[in-house]
Amino acid sequence: MEKRLIVIVAMPGGLAIDITGPADVFSCARQMVDSKCKDPFGVNYQLLIASPTCELNVTTDSGLVITCQTSIFDITEKIDTLIIGGNSRERQKFPDLIVWLKAHSASIKRVCSVCIGAFVLAEAGLLRNKNATTHWMHCTELSSRFEQIRVDPNSIFVKDGHIYTSAGASAGIDLSLALVEEDFGRDISLDIARTLVLYLRRPGNQSQFSNLLSQQFSSKKPVRELQQWIQTNLKANLNVQILAEKVSMSPRNFARVFFTETGFTPAKYIERLRVEFSKRYLEETNYSLDQIARECGFGSTDTMRNIFLRTIDTTPYDYRSLFGSN
DNA sequence: AAACCTTCCCGCCAGA
DNA sequence: TATCTGGCGGGAAGGT
Numbered sequence: 001m002e003k004r005l006i007v008i009v010a011m012p013g014g015l016a017i018d019i020t021g022p023a024d025v026f027s028c029a030r031q032m033v034d035s036k037c038k039d040p041f042g043v044n045y046q047l048l049i050a051s052p053t054c055e056l057n058v059t060t061d062s063g064l065v066i067t068c069q070t071s072i073f074d075i076t077e078k079i080d081t082l083i084i085g086g087n088s089r090e091r092q093k094f095p096d097l098i099v100w101l102k103a104h105s106a107s108i109k110r111v112c113s114v115c116i117g118a119f120v121l122a123e124a125g126l127l128r129n130k131n132a133t134t135h136w137m138h139c140t141e142l143s144s145r146f147e148q149i150r151v152d153p154n155s156i157f158v159k160d161g162h163i164y165t166s167a168g169a170s171a172g173i174d175l176s177l178a179l180v181e182e183d184f185g186r187d188i189s190l191d192i193a194r195t196l197v198l199y200l201r202r203p204g205n206q207s208q209f210s211n212l213l214s215q216q217f218s219s220k221k222p223v224r225e226l227q228q229w230i231q232t233n234l235k236a237n238l239n240v241q242i243l244a245e246k247v248s249m250s251p252r253n254f255a256r257v258f259f260t261e262t263g264f265t266p267a268k269y270i271e272r273l274r275v276e277f278s279k280r281y282l283e284e285t286n287y288s289l290d291q292i293a294r295e296c297g298f299g300s301t302d303t304m305r306n307i308f309l310r311t312i313d314t315t316p317y318d319y320r321s322l323f324g325s326n
Numbered sequence: 327a328a329a330c331c332t333t334c335c336c337g338c339c340a341g342a
Numbered sequence: 343t344a345t346c347t348g349g350c351g352g353g354a355a356g357g358t
Contacts, residue, residue: 239332239333239334240333240334240335241333249347249348250347250348250349251348251349252335252336252347252348252349252350253346253347253348255334255335255336256335256336256346256347257347259335265334265335265336266334266335267333267334267335267355267356268334299357299358300357300358302357302358303356303357303358306356306357307356310356329358330357330358331356331357331358332355332356332357332358333354333355333356333357334353334354334355334356335352335353335354335355336351336352336353336354337350337351337352338349338350338351339348339349339350340347340348340349341346341347341348341349342345342346342347342348
């Protein structure tokens with residue numbers, strides 16, 4: 001039987017689910033193709049978890065250690081599908097991996113990334129002039145650091161030629177299901193989705209997580225870069241004066257330019273962004289309201305509460321009980 | 327809930 | 343002249 005080699009690169013410091021999600025989908029697919037079909041396809045997957053360095057033990061963000069079967073550099077067989085997981089938030093560089101990717105990507109049928117693994121593909125130049133996506137929190141950074149990439153912040157995954165990129169964490173599972181569907185058809189991928197209790201096609205898109213992100217960013221570079229900087233510095237004091245200094249404009253002129261570029265006054269823009277991010281925290285974490293208020297740059301829980309009431313007509317507490325995960 | 331203080335922001339004008 | 347930029351003032355909004 002023909003083997004199709006699926007290689008998942010386990011990046012240090014990323015989420016384990018970037019690795020284990022796709023691994024489970026492909027492993028499940030292999031078993032199903034084996035048992036159910038009695039070889040009508042004549043092919044099946046062979047799964048390899050590879051390290052991006054010579055060190056085979058890879059520690060993920062949660063501390064879970066994954067022992068890889070091989071180093072990426074030792075693979076000599078033809079790779080069918082390569083999946084690069086997200087790496088640490090500090091974005092360690094893996095120069096050897098980049099070089100390897102540049103040399104080998106053309107001969108790989110499908111090159112994929114999960115979450116901020118897209119930055120690795122971008123570094124290797126594989127996303128130049130392509131449509132791509134990444135984790136919603138990092139879309140602006142991806143498009144500003146690599147201007148030739150058309151970043152789509154809405155999609156769960158994007159296919160452009162033989163390059164596939166997917167959004168944050170669990171989106172790697174959605175991508176993997178789609179890859180299996182390409183290979184073995186809908187019945188098999190539906191079976192996997194059922195077995196693993198997944199959606200075959202997730203309803204909605206990642207913009208539901210961040211409405212503000214799906215809006216147009218300024219076409220002027222300084223303003224766009226400022227918008228991106230704001231996102232990663234929501235905790236900071238972001239008054240008009242400070243923002244104006246950041247882009248070397250007078251406060252008056254900055255406020256005027258910012259409004260014409262974004263359609264929001266600076267204060268309103270930041271307020272909306274803070275609400276977006278705190279909603280996300282309320283939905284997905286157990287952080288206390290106090291922690292979330294601090295994390296998102298609200299002066300206090302009182303302020304956060306007032307702004308919630310004013311903008312989305314509910315309190316943070318009520319919002320969490322409606323949309324929180326536990 | 328009220329009081330006080332800060333920040334926002336927009337019209338207006340002047341200079342580049 | 344047309345357009346961009348910056349400073350000022352003060353009412354409004356918002357934070358503590």
